[in-house]
Amino acid sequence: MVKITLVAGARPNFMKIAPIIHSLQRHITKGAKLNFRLVHTGQHYDKKMSGDFFDQLNIPEPDANLGAGGGSQAEQTAAVMIAFEKELLANKPDLVIVVGDVTSTLACSITAKKLCIDVAHVEGGIRSGDLTMPEEINRMVTDSISDHFFTTSEIANQNLLNSGVAQERIHYVGNTMIDTLLANRSKFTKPEGELFDALEAKKYFVLTMHRPANVDQEGQLKAMIDAIIEGSQNMPIFFPVHPRTAKSLENLGITYSNLHMVDPLGYLEFNYLVENAFAVITDSGGITEEASVMNVPCLTLRDNTERAETIHLGTNELVGTNPQNLAPFMGKLMKGKWKSYQGIPLWDGKTAERIVGKILEIYG
Template identity: 75%
Template sequence: MPTFTIVAGARPNFMKIAPIIHVFQSQQKAGLVVHYRLVHTGQHYDRKMSGDFFDQLNIPEPHANLGGGGGTQAEQTAAIMIAFEKELLENRPDLVIVVGDVTSTLACSIAAKKLQIDVAHVEGGIRSGDLSMPEEINRMVTDSITDHFFTTSEIANYNLRKAGFSEDKIHFVGNTMIDTLLAQMPFFKKPEGQTFENLQTGNYFVMTMHRPANVDQEQSLKAMIDAILEGTGGLPIFFPVHPRTAKNLQNLGIEDPNLHLCEPLGYLEFNYLVKNAKGVITDSGGVTEEASVMNVPCLTLRDNTERPETVNLGTNVLVGTDPKKLKPYLDKIMKGDWKKYQGIPLWDGKTAKRIVDILVKSYS
């Protein structure tokens, strides 16, 4: 009987593991002998950053929570590795499944391989080429010791082939995050509260910013927000604020009647906002994927992206981090003159089934 341990730790992971778990559950109900164990590393321990996602995405309670949140990146990595090693010694699987590019992905991959346990990386092979991003280091180290790569694009396949990985390790399956998006779209719901009372479809912007390059330099942050306010024509901007960003905004005393700050939202509420927005301004890779599939104009406040397919075939544009470059793009969105989603291969809602079929065949 094959046994798989699925790892999740931070908010972006939960959308990626949910469809895999649902396929495992459906196979169990159909009488197939397959066993999985869900381990939550505890990297995100805030309710809005973690717990709500389990509820909304119908993810069962994890079999174990490692409590690895808090501290510096090194402290967090070490805490997760120590706790996950103990978990694996007590519950040894045939394979550990990690997703994405967060600290938990790196830490659990290393712990598994040190115990001679195979690792599968869902979303393997993506690269930004920017080593100033902790996520890029996480991707590179995880991929260097991965046994099965489940990739989201032909660009990721090319990156892995170029790095010398054999074809039999690379499985082009699509994007589990889009499985979740398509499955949950009928259940999107308007956020509650006075802030969102007067929402008008197509008549507001959604904004997210959390990367240190954008939010840790206070004057740069102020210049960017000023440019966004100036270029959005007085339309409301809804900004679910990452805790670190909230602190910096408070220090700057930034206030504007069109800028609506709110706490991090649940998955269904946040994507309701995105789906009905005039445009999205973000520095998150995952948001560019969701916005593209929902055909919503998307501006990325970065100089690079690990998801170039969202630029080539989606609605995303790399604006960079210079506030002066924003206005022409915002003008195009305001005029309704934006490129349409062209369809990204295998982003069809069936990725998790492909992954589980490959794993069950490989380990039965």
């Protein structure tokens, strides 16, 4: 019997673990000698930021919730490590699977390795090269101690090889977030409310911003939103506001007739908006992947990206964090001269099956 502990911490993790859970369940039903526990660290504890995702993506209730939400990065890391150590001592697995690059990914991989438990990193090997991003540190540390790497691209494979990881520990499988996207695309749901009733497909923008470089300095945030408004030609902009951003927006008192600030949306509602949008403007990594596969133009408000394949083969372009950079990209977009999705290898909806197959091959 192969015992697996699967870790989810923050909102992006839930889309990445859902297909792995479903694949494990299918294999168990067919008699595979597998057993898994789902551990939610509680890093994201707002209902809209976590609970809805479990419901919509048909993820079972976690076997354990570590309740480690809130506090600074260091406080969260410490809280997750203390609680996860107790979890592992009480229910020792053969393998801990961590996904993505959030605080919980780092904390749980360290805790598992100190207890001499194997760690597999789903989405291993991606790099932005930007050490001002907490996520980059999380990726580097997790990858430095993991035993197996389930990768999304050839670029990630090469990053791992360059850092000295042996070829046999790198498993190129694709992207579980895209498994989730493709499995749920037919279920995307228009958000409820009068604001969304008049939606016209391909005649509005979706905007998301949460990174410190864009939202922590109010002057920068205002300048970026002003630039977006100026380039939008009065097209509606729907802006689901991350809790981090809401505080800054309150202080600034920003109001534009075509800027609609809304609460965070569930997975099915948010991706309905993205799929039907004229374009997406974001500083998120995961959204660039989803927008690319749905062939929706994507403008990324960052100076770098760990998902270079979305630029080479997808619909994504790096705008940067200087608001003055935005105008030429918006101009190109408005003229209908944006690139189309070229197809990214193995982003085909079968990644989780490849992951579970490889686990059975290694540990079965």
